[in-house]
Amino acid sequence: MEGDRKRRFFISKRVDGFFIIFSNVTSFIGRFFKEMFRRPLEWNEFIHQCYEIGYRSLLLITMTAFITGVVFTKQSRPSLSEFGAQSWLPSLVAIAVIKSLAPLVTALICAGKVGSGIGAELGSMRVTEQIDAMEVSATNPFKYLVNTRIGAATLMLPMLMLYAAFVSMMGSYLDISLNEQTSFTTFLQNAFSKITFLDYASSIIRSLVFGFTIGTVGCYQGFNTSGGTQGVGRAANSAVVVSMFFIFIEEMLILQIINSFR
Amino acid sequence: MERTNQQREAVVSIRNLYKAFGSNEVLRGVDLDLFHGENLVVLGRSGTGKSVLIKIIAGLLKPDSGTVNVLGREVPGLNAKELNALRLELGFSFQNSALYDSMSVKENLLFPLLHHRRHLPKSAVDRSVETVLDAVGLLQAKNQMPAELSGGQKKRIGIARTLILQPKIMLYDEPTAGLDPITSSEINELINEVQERYHTSSIIITHDLTCAKDTGDRVAMLLDGVFAKEGTFDDVFRSEDERIQSFYNYNFTG
Numbered sequence: 025m026e027g028d029r030k031r032r033f034f035i036s037k038r039v040d041g042f043f044i045i046f047s048n049v050t051s052f053i054g055r056f057f058k059e060m061f062r063r064p065l066e067w068n069e070f071i072h073q074c075y076e077i078g079y080r081s082l083l084l085i086t087m088t089a090f091i092t093g094v095v096f097t098k099q100s101r102p103s104l105s106e107f108g109a110q111s112w113l114p115s116l117v118a119i120a121v122i123k124s125l126a127p128l129v130t131a132l133i134c135a136g137k138v139g140s141g142i143g144a145e146l147g148s149m150r151v152t153e154q155i156d157a158m159e160v161s162a163t164n165p166f167k168y169l170v171n172t173r174i175g176a177a178t179l180m181l182p183m184l185m186l187y188a189a190f191v192s193m194m195g196s197y198l199d200i201s202l203n204e205q206t207s208f209t210t211f212l213q214n215a216f217s218k219i220t221f222l223d224y225a226s227s228i229i230r231s232l233v234f235g236f237t238i239g240t241v242g243c244y245q246g247f248n249t250s251g252g253t254q255g256v257g258r259a260a261n262s263a264v265v266v267s268m269f270f271i272f273i274e275e276m277l278i279l280q281i282i283n284s285f286r
Numbered sequence: 287m288e289r290t291n292q293q294r295e296a297v298v299s300i301r302n303l304y305k306a307f308g309s310n311e312v313l314r315g316v317d318l319d320l321f322h323g324e325n326l327v328v329l330g331r332s333g334t335g336k337s338v339l340i341k342i343i344a345g346l347l348k349p350d351s352g353t354v355n356v357l358g359r360e361v362p363g364l365n366a367k368e369l370n371a372l373r374l375e376l377g378f379s380f381q382n383s384a385l386y387d388s389m390s391v392k393e394n395l396l397f398p399l400l401h402h403r404r405h406l407p408k409s410a411v412d413r414s415v416e417t418v419l420d421a422v423g424l425l426q427a428k429n430q431m432p433a434e435l436s437g438g439q440k441k442r443i444g445i446a447r448t449l450i451l452q453p454k455i456m457l458y459d460e461p462t463a464g465l466d467p468i469t470s471s472e473i474n475e476l477i478n479e480v481q482e483r484y485h486t487s488s489i490i491i492t493h494d495l496t497c498a499k500d501t502g503d504r505v506a507m508l509l510d511g512v513f514a515k516e517g518t519f520d521d522v523f524r525s526e527d528e529r530i531q532s533f534y535n536y537n538f539t540g
């Protein structure tokens with residue numbers, strides 16, 4: 025028994041399992057980059073996926089971003105008033121929204137809606153042998169299904185993030201115009217006075233990374249689904265949990281790196 | 287009509303094939319020939335490795351050992367490009383049809399075509415779609431979605447999707463599973479029509495004896511990981527082997 029175990033596992037079952045998954049994910053990502061430059065480019069499917077991602081998440085992002093803008097403005101007002109710094113309200117909201125809230129809110133919503141959608145879709149295609157069917161018709165399911173989805177998520181996340189930031193600022197302006205009678209131009213001037221190019225760059229880069237993460241995790245879970253219908257549920261579920269976990273880690277890491285440039 | 291194997295060319299030739307999943311030894315030394323132009327039925331109970339066998343032929347699974355020669359090429363040794371070239375000669379009809387459920391029937395049929403015959407003019411593409419839909423008798427389903435089709439119709443579209451690239455070899459995984467007897471016999475007829483019209487050589491996997499009888503020029507019985515008996519339908523079931531007899535009795539009485 026003991027000898028048997030030594031033969032089968034290099035360190036222990038758990039540690040070995042971790043390294044096996046790690047190497048599988050690495051080669052999955054490697055294959056994504058390798059296929060990227062190969063023909064056919066599958067443009068139609070790529071555009072279709074961009075549309076799907078926007079379509080799936082737009083309503084939720086709009087609502088969440090708008091409410092975040094309104095509520096954040098309302099909640100910050102009393103503290104600023106205390107110091108007589110109420111006129112800084114637009115600027116404070118813009119900093120919070122653009123530097124942190126918009127990228128994170130967008131990423132978490134997309135992890136929930138888009139990540140689980142990709143995991144479930146590819147998972148059910150795997151267990152119903154649709155992916156095998158593509159393979160035996162000598163087409164490339166990895167390129168057709170995975171590359172287009174990862175690419176679309178990577179492209180769409182920064183766009184959705186900018187959209188979320190815009191909607192949040194509109195929410196904020198609604199509240200400010202009702203309370204402070206600030207004109208729209210003054211609001212904009214004040215709001216964007218403290219935002220630098222690096223702030224935009226940082227948020228866009230983070231969103232690109234989050235998009236890539238959501239796409240990759242969703243596709244990996246879906247593409248490697250086994251165990252029938254139950255497996256599809258598991259794939260969708262772990263697509264969400266795992267990508268959220270990575271999003272938090274990446275958020276920390278990228279912020280550290282970018283702040284060291286300041 | 288008398289078929290003599292000796293003078294015929296084998297399009298699939300398998301020798302001493304082994305495949306296990308962990309401790310589950312599924313195929314244990316399989317030998318099999320598929321001859322040009324014939325319908326070969328592979329019979330066996332559920333879980334004996336019938337699907338595994340044709341997935342190995344199509345290069346979807348790798349064997350542990352043994353040789354798998356398809357159209358003169360050794361499948362396990364092919365690189366991705368060579369394997370794709372070979373797969374263009376194979377048609378694979380999946381047990382649950384495996385239609386792409388996000389695409390209409392027409393898009394399902396176009397999927398392989400547009401990936402391999404990129405420069406075909408639109409008129410030729412449309413003609414190919416019509417031809418295969420006509421071959422499976424479902425011209426009217428062109429713009430339907432897979433979810434709107436019955437089980438038998440899905441099977442037909444799955445077969446049409448493989449025919450569109452005009453394969454030399456057809457692999458049918460349980461073509462009649464889950465279908466009522468009338469629909470089953472229609473599918474059996476279709477399999478025979480495909481053989482005549484497209485001059486395919488086919489492996490038909492099934493545990494349905496009616497299907498075996500109606501479509502098989504030759505029948506091979508997979509038992510405990512090897513082919514226990516092979517010949518015409520009557521040859522096989524004339525056997526004294528208890529396992530074959532119980533398979534027969536179960537099918538026709540149970």
Ligand SMILES: Nc1ncnc2c1ncn2[C@@H]1O[C@H](COP(=O)(O)OP(=O)(O)O)[C@@H](O)[C@H]1O
Pocket residue numbers: 307310312330331332333334335336337338339
């Ligand atoms: N990908 C796989 N991984 C592990 N086990 C498998 C796999 N595919 C098939 N098996 C096992 O191989 C055996 C034969 O399966 P299969 O070929 O599907 O049977 P059938 O003759 O009903 O088509 C089963 O016990 C199944 O559990």
Ligand SMILES: [Mg+2]
Pocket residue numbers: 336337338381459460
């Ligand atoms: Mg099977």
